[in-house]
């Protein structure tokens with residue numbers, strides 16, 4: 429599957445691109461079940477909300493769940509990523525943000541590349557994020573809000589907060605834009621939040637400013653995010669590298685499956 433020129437142009441100029449209903453409902457259901465299974469695997473890859481009860485995020489499910497591994501090589505996803513980034517890409521990070529009904533917390537305003545430069549010494553913003561809606565995303569359940577075009581101006585903020593919200597991953601709270609920075613950015617770029625049915629997919633830049641509000645609705649908002657990195661852009665951590673669940677070590681270039689992951693699961697190994 430290839431993006432047409434106007435889709436490529438839209439990604440380059442806005443910093444994101446929504447493809448509605450890219451996956452079908454059976455595929456969404458298979459990914460939801462994989463997430464439910466993976467949430468029960470104990471370990472540091474499971475991040476809980478402040479109350480410690482609800483799951484906030486689960487990292488690296490593609491290392492354990494064949495549906496998730498298959499998805500990373502699905503031609504409907506990998507081919508557009510190769511088109512936007514490079515023929516040789518690998519999974520830098522894979523996470524599912526749970527955003528539970530009745531209280532899933534916010535994700536503060538941030539640029540991903542700042543996190544990865546600070547924490548991992550990632551040389552350049554040569555990544556593409558792929559966000560897969562595992563639930564319908566509406567204005568009510570805490571959609572990701574983007575500042576379109578904000579990926580074009582470099583990093584807005586430098587450095588991170590002294591106190592970390594989490595020891596497991598770098599929470600956007602630690603690198604969030606200040607009120608003045610956000611106000612200026614919104615003034616320049618505006619705000620928009622792609623919405624759509626479960627199975628819709630958003631490709632977005634590692635430099636775009638984004639964030640999302642708490643979910644006070646009765647509708648959960650599970651969002652799967654696979655981040656692809658160019659294999660010529662490997663991290664160079666200043667100190668000890670972060671664990672494999674948050675910064676994946678397998679940098680072998682990915683090759684697309686011959687058909688959608690749901691038709692080729694038997695061929696996928698984790």
Ligand code: HL5
Pocket residue numbers: 521538539540543544597598599600674
């Ligand atoms: N939690 C990620 C990490 O690498 C960083 C955030 O949305 C991506 C900012 O620890």
Ligand code: SIN
Pocket residue numbers: 525535570571572600638639640651653
């Ligand atoms: C969210 O899940 O709403 C935030 C995603 C992200 O910061 O990448």
Ligand code: MN
Pocket residue numbers: 538539540638
């Ligand atoms: Mn982010």
